[in-house]
Amino acid sequence: MLTVVRALTAAVLAFSAPAADPVREQQAWVLDALNVEQAWTVTKGEGVTVAVVDSAVDTGVKELKGRVTSGPDMTSGSVQRDLPPGRHGTAMAALIAGSGKGDGFIGVAPSARILSLPMVIDDEPGVAMPPLEDQQSRPNAQSPLARALRYAADRGAQVVSMSIGSYGPLRSEREAVSYALSKGVVLVAAVGNDGQTAYAKEKGTSYWSFPAGYPGVIGVAATDKQGKRATFSSDNLSVLVSAPGVGVPVVKRGSGYELSEGTSSAAALVAGVAALLKARYPALAPEQVAQALAASARGRPAAGYDDETGFGVVDAAVALNAAERLVGAKRSVTPGMQHFGKGADSPVPTRPGPDPVRLWLYGGGVLVALVMFCGAIVVLNQRKEQA
Template identity: 80%
Template sequence: MLTAVRALTAALLVFSGSAADPVREQQQWVLDALNVEQAWTVTKGENVTVAVIDSAVDGKVKELRGRVSGGPDMTSGTTSREVAPGRHGTAMAGLIAASGEDDGFVGVAPAARILSLPMVVDDDQPQAMVPPSAGDQPAESPLARALKYAANHGAQVVSMSIGSYGPLRSEREAVSYALGKGVVLIAAVGNDGQTSYAKENGTSYWSFPAGYPGVIGVAATDKQGKRAPFSSDNLSVLVSAPGVGVPVVKRKSGYEVSEGTSSAAALVSGVAALVKSRYPSLPPEQVAQALAASARGRPAAGYDDQTGYGVVDAAAALNAAERLTGAQRSVAPGQQYFGKGEDSPVPTPPGPDPWRMWLYGGGVLVALVMFCGAIMLLNNRREE
């Protein structure tokens, strides 16, 4: 099953910055695209732990130092072993929670903490995507173990820049378990937008975990907010975020540039951390609603399978979350299935209506009086 999982970054490229062109300037367009700096006036992700299910995160990177804790190797359910820091997981953790120390790289939620749950072992090599056969499904997949571990060890958000073809029952159950614990689950939708299948059918294969119900699927956009050509397009897409030319931190030190839906998912995970920091009791479905309802660059039809509801806006998501804290839960963002309308009348109690009984009794009494009066009048006339 391990060979069925791969990191969803199309490329990690050499960084073009220099001492005269610092990384913060290189990444400013990403912060602007997500409206992050305005959100920082409210929260920077304090008291939130984001689990990164990926390759192991290098906690010695200066922007992550002192804020990364590691879980066991998720590829084995029985033994623990030392896992070397990975290029991909470190890059994603930096996008989420890098501190910006010494004018260095800054993540979307720079006050958040990272729980590293290693699952992808060798992320520098391309990995096969083999759909599991029905008779070859493990009792518990590495991802299922990682999700349960995250939910049981204090993670409020889980970032999954990984994917494979084909759902697994153990993963569905683990997703349900984590959601039930109030954990927000976010995953990259995949980089299959330019495959022959996608071109021939006008849609991409679904990637999991993004395809599981309750998981926020994230597509990639470019600097203009348009869908990146490689980004998968299918109904697992809920929202989108920058995924083209995104600066990221490197193992040990330095920076490079990322291309892929991995970066987009990590950035949205950072925004979710901001929301959970400000509104810790907001359930996962309402976090998803806040992200979707407040997105910018919404498609003309309101939604499409390329960018979902649009590009996530961190400040607007916080405002939407504030409104939702006192709102009734809704199935989908921006939709009221039965309309608002007028309230239904209070049902009447069973049995006879007292008002009608009095009206009926009064009418009978008046009729009797009139009848008796008519008889008395007739008798008086006869006596005359």
């Protein structure tokens, strides 16, 4: 089975922000859509490390300087090489943790740190492929993503952001996802940009993209400025929540800013919100983070959920409140047997073991049988003597 991993950018449109229209103003609608500024009154992501599994992050960008740890090249388990800074990975890292230094770009969790785990090369936007992996000839081989997830989990990352995808699940990745989740790591991934493909139009649903499709991974769809699903955003049951993904300002590799479109940006934004939750409530389990994000989302579909925007657009401030309730919730079921609903309790089950009544009956029967047996022997002996 050959697997191609690709960056999930639909398009990147350059723009220059004039002095009277700084990038922070360009970002305002995105931050408002996620209700981030209210969440910042509680936390800005202090003490949390977010692993960015993508192209290498440019550590020289002013908004990321001094706050990025660069991990090894994940495309090979043996041969290591230095990958050049990538356009895509840099943009995603700044969406998560841009510091806003010098009135510059600010991320959703501006006090968080980034662990850059490169596994794709993006010399051109949207074209990002590591070496192909033949899982049939190497069934026990780990994919680059599997290596990255285990590396992140073993080095203390609390959140992993994955704006990447492939069309086929791999055993090594499923196992790595389970491993990371068992370590308490929150996994966030873009669901893909296949909403306008011929297959999606014909079938009414999009191909599943992985890692978003793995159980336990928070799949993120893209919405526009009106909070509606972006036409390119994939629609399938891997979608849990959504976030802005159309005309989203991002940091350029080197310096400057540009606009992006794609579920990549949406996933990075949600990873930033997850970092806020983990900073405030470090013991929050991955499934609780997912529950808090889903339960607090805005613009919920009429049916409560659909496969286009999931449970709605993430609300950072309300998600923090939801997380607080989850942390403080007590178990409603105490040790012992309980019934559900109204009505009398069922009879208490009898303890396992011998039944005294039956024992007496059994013992009495055995005694009567012995008496009759002995009596029969006496009678036979008497007849024998008489004869």
